[in-house]
Amino acid sequence: MKISNIEMTYNLTLAELHAFCLICEFRNLSQVALRLDMSQSSVSQMVQRWRQVVGDPLFIRGRYGVTPTEVAVALRIKIQPLLEEMQLALAQPLGFNAATSDRVFKIHMSDFGQLVFLPELNSFLNKKAPGVHLWVRNLPWEDVEKGLESGDIDMAIGSLPMIKGRVYARTLRKEKYVTVMRRKHFLAKARLDLDSFASAEHLVIDSTSSGHALVEGVLRAQGVRRKIGLTIPHYLAVEAVLAKSDYLLTVPEVAVSAFRQPAAYHTVPAPLSLPTFDIRVHWHERSQEEEGVQWLRTSIIDMFSKG
Numbered sequence: 001m002k003i004s005n006i007e008m009t010y011n012l013t014l015a016e017l018h019a020f021c022l023i024c025e026f027r028n029l030s031q032v033a034l035r036l037d038m039s040q041s042s043v044s045q046m047v048q049r050w051r052q053v054v055g056d057p058l059f060i061r062g063r064y065g066v067t068p069t070e071v072a073v074a075l076r077i078k079i080q081p082l083l084e085e086m087q088l089a090l091a092q093p094l095g096f097n098a099a100t101s102d103r104v105f106k107i108h109m110s111d112f113g114q115l116v117f118l119p120e121l122n123s124f125l126n127k128k129a130p131g132v133h134l135w136v137r138n139l140p141w142e143d144v145e146k147g148l149e150s151g152d153i154d155m156a157i158g159s160l161p162m163i164k165g166r167v168y169a170r171t172l173r174k175e176k177y178v179t180v181m182r183r184k185h186f187l188a189k190a191r192l193d194l195d196s197f198a199s200a201e202h203l204v205i206d207s208t209s210s211g212h213a214l215v216e217g218v219l220r221a222q223g224v225r226r227k228i229g230l231t232i233p234h235y236l237a238v239e240a241v242l243a244k245s246d247y248l249l250t251v252p253e254v255a256v257s258a259f260r261q262p263a264a265y266h267t268v269p270a271p272l273s274l275p276t277f278d279i280r281v282h283w284h285e286r287s288q289e290e291e292g293v294q295w296l297r298t299s300i301i302d303m304f305s306k307g
Helices: 014-026 029-036 040-054 070-091 111-128 141-150 194-199 212-221 238-243 253-257 291-304
Strands: 059-061 066-068 104-108 133-137 155-158 167-175 177-182 201-205 227-232 249-252 265-269 277-284
Touching: 014 029, 014 040, 014 066, 014 070, 029 040, 066 070, 070 141, 104 291, 111 133, 111 155, 111 253, 111 291, 141 155, 141 167, 141 277, 155 291, 167 253, 167 291, 177 238, 177 253, 201 238, 201 249, 227 238, 238 249, 249 253, 253 265, 277 291
Parallel strands: 104 133, 104 155, 201 227
Antiparallel strands: 059 066, 155 277, 167 277, 177 249, 177 265
């Protein structure tokens, strides 16, 4: 990839660098043209000029749009943070001021994270930073580290042990699994043992944030198969379903505290040996010194850290 003579050959403007990053994100020239209020032919001409400058196709045409080449992806990872820093510098030349900022913060949270952290975080921002816009994303686990690196997200909150690379993290709390049932459940009157647990019907949340796969793995390792009565993809209907059924639900304890009426449910330790896990806030080293991200992560740590 020869890019050493870019300045001599062709002056890339901030607008063109922004367009390049948008094409990498949306993978469709028509969508980018509409977003930038340009003609598609103008966007196509820019792509042709970039190819000449960089010496790489950059985008491969397909049936439904374009696919960035490896070189384009690598360039975007380097260019996106620089663009964001420039935009921040122009918008806030005197630095970040929470009370007056109109910054958009992009944060990854699973549905579980949104249930637990989002209401309080949003309320805090409405009071302390009324102009700030929070954009919550729920990325696939394998894309979170890449999102932090590229600038697609500023932070990630959750149990994300797969994140390594040049990423910082601060533990907010250590969590354990519990089993939940309605107060009048027939198993709520006595200590819940593994036999009773296995013979009861279960409500299962089949998502990466619920720990379903972990629970199943531990049970099968012990030769135990539980009865699954209902499987759902997220936490949205959990409380309403539990209230009108005899299902058991095994989830991280903090999820129960986020129920609208946690006192209406009987919660006990899960009757099997499940590992604890850490919930952390993560940010990339590129934003370590960025004032806005510093302010938000410090606020998150102050609000949610449990020692």
